[in-house]
Amino acid sequence: MWLLTHLLVVSAVLVMVGLGVWQLRRLDDRQAENHLIEERMAQPVGPLLEVVDLADPEASVHMTVSASGTFDPGREVYVANRTRDGRPGVNVVTLLELDSGAVVVDRGFLPRRAYLGGEERYWAAPDTEVVVSGRVRTTRDSRGGIGDEVDVIDLAGLSERWGVPLLPVYMEATSGAAVADYPLGPQPPDLTDGPHLGYAVQWFVFALIALAGYPLVMVRIARDEPPGFEAS
The missing domain is CATH 1.10.287 (Helix Hairpins)
Structure with missing residues (x-):
């Protein structure tokens, strides 16, 4: 024993x-x-189509890029189940039409109370040509959604939904994507x-x-x- x-x-x-x-x-x-993230974030801002290697989009994740274009408010979805400082909400995701192609932009966080209020003017995208700066992110596979609410930013799914070819990355906007108090820009990544x-x-x-x-x-x-x- x-x-x-x-x-x-x-x-x-x-x-x-x-x-x-x-x-x-x-x-x-x-x-x-x-x-690696700190190294990439420390690099100077560059044009989206020059920084991103379309054959290897992962190599540019977390780099900061800029893109000039016009937002299409008719092609917008909301990533559900987001939180910010303990507040529930959604992330507003809008198509940005470029001179050549289109890119998805995560414009930031919107408290759920404002979202359910339905006053889109509180988070409306700029209606003129803008220069958007933001960090490069890559797609994730969606497990589903309801209506205009999605669980993640699935670029293949959004391309099919909107009927538009999309770049293989999206931008997490840090400037140029809002004209009102919302959406709120992204918080810095957790580097602890x-x-x-x-x-x-x-x-x-x-x-x-x-x-x-x-x-x-x-x-x-x-x-x-x-x-x-x-x-x-």
């Missing part, structure tokens, strides 16, 4: 150490990703280390407690055993 108990404790310690190491690896991955170091320390502490505590428990049990007792 004791042999099985020993094996279980050793296995548990190995699992906890492994989980701690896994969290440290996740920390390394996050720090590397944050460094996240909880991974704390989780790793917790797993290592648990492993240390098991390593130090189990022998003490065994000593206590041995002291309490009656003379002549042998564990099976």
